[in-house]
Amino acid sequence: MSDNNIDMNTVWQQDKDHYIHPWTDFSTFKESGSMVLADSDNVHVKDGDGNSYLDGIGGLWCVNIGYAREEMAQAIADQVRQIPYYSCFGHHTTVPAAQLAAKLAELAPGNLNHVFYGCGGSVANDTAVRMIHFYFNQLGKKTKKKIISRIDGYHGSTYMAMSITGVKFDHIGFDIEEQLVHHISCPNPYRRPDEQSLEAFCDEKVQELEDKILELGPDNVAAFFAEPILGAGGVIVPPEGYHQKTLAVCRKYGVLYVSDEVVTAFGRLGHMFASEDEFGIVPDIITCAKGLTSGYLPLGATIISEDMYEVISKPQADGALFTHGFTYSGHPVSCAAGVKNIEIMERENLCGHVKDMGAYFEEQVKSLIDLPIVGDVRGRKFMMCIENVANKETKELINPDAKVGNRIADHCQKRGLIVRPLAHMNVLSPPLTLSKENVDFLVATLRESIEATMADLQNEGFLTAEAAA
Ligand code: PLP
Secondary structure, three states: OOOOOOOOOHHHHHHHOOOOOOOOOHHHHHHHHHOOEEEEEEEEEEEEOOEEEEOOOOOOOOOOOEOOOHHHHHHHHHHHEEEEEEEOOOOOOOHHHHHHHHHHHHHOOOOOEEEEEEEEEHHHHHHHHHHHHHHHOOOOOOOOEEEEEEEOOOOOOOOHHHHOOOOOHOOOOOOOOOOOOEEEEOOHHHHOOOOOOOHHHHHHHHHHHHHHHHHHHHOOOEEEOOOOOEEEOOOEEOOOOHHHHHHHHHHHOEEEEHHHHOOOOOOOOOOOHHHOOOOOOOOEEEEEHHHHHHOOOOEEEEEHHHHHHHHOOOOOOOOOOOOOOOOOOOOOOHHHHHHHHHHHHHHOHHHHHHHHOOOOOOHHHHHHHHHEEEEEEEEEEEEEEEEEEEEEOOEEEHHHHOOOOHHHHHHHHHOOOOOEEEEOEEEEOOOOOOOOHHHEEEEEEEEHHHHHHHHHHHHHOOOHHHHHH
């Protein structure tokens, strides 16, 4: 429940005057400020004026078990009362940090049995890089340091994670690391040449990875970073077999495979981890965050194999310690939230619900393909994206000045639904507790909003009558 004594206009003003928001277009922010979210319940959030919205994006791909669970509040409060903090440096731990690590080892595929904690996905990926470098140093392979990732892959916003990120728009105006990090192209089937088969497209992308390893030199390449489904780059599902084939290339050259499951883990695709259960691969490292606590508290994890742990935990030749860690590594309250979150997911069989309701959601969202500007609807289960285009045949984009993704999101918001604009696309990643009624409302509202946007675009000359027909 929100506190009724708080004046929301004052909050709005304080925010506008003092809070530097992440990922924000300051030119519009300085005019309009922010929507204040003040209350929530399961799949709905409320703004400061009490208007309710179905949250089609689960906060930011993370509120998997739904909002405002009393049980979560209790588990968090209990841990605060018991012991709210202790450092895990060296030889100290807390009950939830140990329990959650054991649970993650049980759930993760293969022999990924060792867990390092940070505060989110970016840090989980930065940690993976530092561990990989330390690992190869330990093995005496000191040149093996380079990282390969994909255009349109998203891996976070710390310096290294953003360098590994391949969304070119995200790099504008910033510097990134260019010695260690190298990008290959995105396995986006929608944007492949018309005449190319999916199999040929897949083989071409896999070959590109092998070529890049050979170009940089296998002795210099340490790891390949890949999301099972590229999320923030536009929910791109690589062609069938891509994951297994890229893993085989990595194995051939002794390159470690890092599966960035920051979005795909903890139920979004109907599995606790998607790497093996959905895509048939056991990577060397899985990074995760978001759904690990369903966003109730910040927490990320880097889960590594027995083989890697064996190497990094050996006595260090030159006396080096594993000098990596954060004050809040293994924070007991965040870990308690993680333990309770997973307990709820298992007890309520949320993965089973995603397999059923997520399949219905996927089918319903895909029905929007009949709309004249919807060029592609892709994704799986509760991770979907709609790509809007000016011409379905040529896949030509609508003029970026039309801000089509934002317009659709605005129309949705007026109708009580939050969807995420991503340039000319809209992304959907709702809480996993969505009911059939919620799915039907979401899809009907999206349809209405896309139709309203088409009318706007036509009125303003961004779309011809023919294109909107
Ligand atoms: N990796 C992926 C695949 C993500 O989608 C994100 C965030 O959206 C991150 C890493 C970064 O996570 P965080 O924002 O928690 O640092």
